[in-house]
Amino acid sequence: MADVPLADLVDLANGRARPSPDGAYRPYRTYGSNGVIGTSGRFNADAGTIVVGRVGTYCGTVHYSPDRCWVTDNAIIVTPKDGVNPRYVHYLLKSLDLNRYRMGSGQPLLTHATLNGLRVPRVPRARQDRAACVLGALDDKIAVNDRLAGLADELVRARYDAAAAAAASSVRIDALGTPNREAVPASRIDAAAPYIALEHVPRRHMWLTTWTDAAGVRSGKARFAAGDVLFGKLRPYFHKVGLAFVDGVASTDILVVRPAADGYRGWLLAALSSDAVVAHAAAVSDGTRMPRAAWPDLARHPVPWPGEAAARRFTAAVEPLARRVEAAAAEARALAALRDTLLPGLVAGR
Structure with missing residues (x-):
């Protein structure tokens, strides 16, 4: 052609x-x-x-x-x-x-x-239409998966707000989780390990479905595990807080918070990702041009507490949502890889 x-x-x-x-x-x-x-x-x-x-x-x-x-x-x-x-x-x-x-x-x-x-x-119009149909179908399914993650985020926040409003007491954040302070020097980081920097953490969205490999890492990083909550401490007003689905390493501009118990994971995630906690972190952060929040200031901040049994029921409701989001994200990555493989040939009319 x-x-x-x-x-x-x-x-x-x-x-x-x-x-x-x-x-x-x-x-x-x-x-x-x-x-x-x-x-x-x-x-x-x-x-x-x-x-x-x-x-x-x-x-x-x-x-x-x-x-x-x-x-x-x-x-x-x-x-x-x-x-x-x-x-x-x-x-x-x-x-x-x-x-x-x-x-x-x-x-x-x-x-x-x-x-x-x-x-x-x-390219003839008929081939344009076929290319747009195939590639568009893949992107449409990716978009559906993205919307599912967004709806899951909204649902968790709504349930947390309702439970928090009815809570009769409060607890400090460090009763729900503690920081994982394991630092990994660059020389010990596997190049294929998932690496999460602040740019991989979406704003006000609690699922961490994007990362890169650590091949380009040249400095020490923070170790995290699947199920940890990552809290962006640099410029916390950007509201970058989410649940890790994989083991890996994170930028040192991110706090890695590990649930004190598996049954607290959902409540810890929703609390740390809440507007109130992020606003507190922004208010107490240190620095003018590049403000940073510190764990001690977060640790002693009180959050609503619905009680042990209710907190565990909340986590039990969050867990299947998180698994569904994780599966949708994995499918979206596979679909995106297929789209990117097909795209050059299809737009060329082949």
């Missing part, structure tokens, strides 16, 4: 400045350079728009919006021409690794001229 300029397949336009909040009804997602950054009451791009990061570290990232949305001026609106499958264009652009075409270093930039001049295969 002959290659053609990308400009033959799409039209490009910069987004516009993010609109100010305009009422409680904001049904449209707002996209910045690295994806969704909020919602808006207005839209400036139609359903089936592809969004490409235009400036900053994440320029060249590619996102697909199945619905109308607002795209900020940090991103480019990519509109397929008539006869071109929008979702196919999304996968085509992802296959091009657009970040490598950025200009500048201090504030990287991706220009329309660069994008328009890229050579891409001209």
Whole structure:
């Protein structure tokens, strides 16, 4: 198949400045350079728009919006021409690794001229549709698994809030868990070991389903085990707290908290991940530019206590949710690997 300029397949336009909040009804997602950054009451791009990061570290990232949305001026609106499958264009652009075409270093930039001049295969519409169908089905299932994890998180928080509101007493956090202080020098870390840094811990989401291997680790790290709760102590207001599903090593900017008993794990996880505990950690953290929370300040902080039996029942309810999230995350990783394997050939029309 002959290659053609990308400009033959799409039209490009910069987004516009993010609109100010305009009422409680904001049904449209707002996209910045690295994806969704909020919602808006207005839209400036139609359903089936592809969004490409235009400036900053994440320029060249590619996102697909199945619905109308607002795209900020940090991103480019990519509109397929008539006869071109929008979702196919999304996968085509992802296959091009657009970040490598950025200009500048201090504030990287991706220009329309660069994008328009890229050579891409001209694939017949029927093959575009087949590629989009296969790759889209995989991504749709990954998205379902992600939503399942989000719903499980919301359910645990709601149950914790209800039980906490009815609790007649309180306990210190160090009655529920203690820090695992085992430090591992870089020379003793297996290159294949899972490594969790702060960037792998999602904000206000209590399941740790993402990590990398420790091959690039050059300094000592903190040992953690599956079932430990990891608490981001650097800039704790970022609310990075979650349950580890694997054994591995973590950045020293993360506190590793081990449940005092297996039956306390669910309550410990929900308490440490609660808005109240994170707000306390932020309030008592030390430092101005890079504030850090310390275990002693967390350890003596009181949290609601529903009683021994109720806390164990709470953990018994959390455990099957955690196992389901873990299984969904493993499936999503397998599906993503399959998608990435198939993508080059499918977008090329094979």
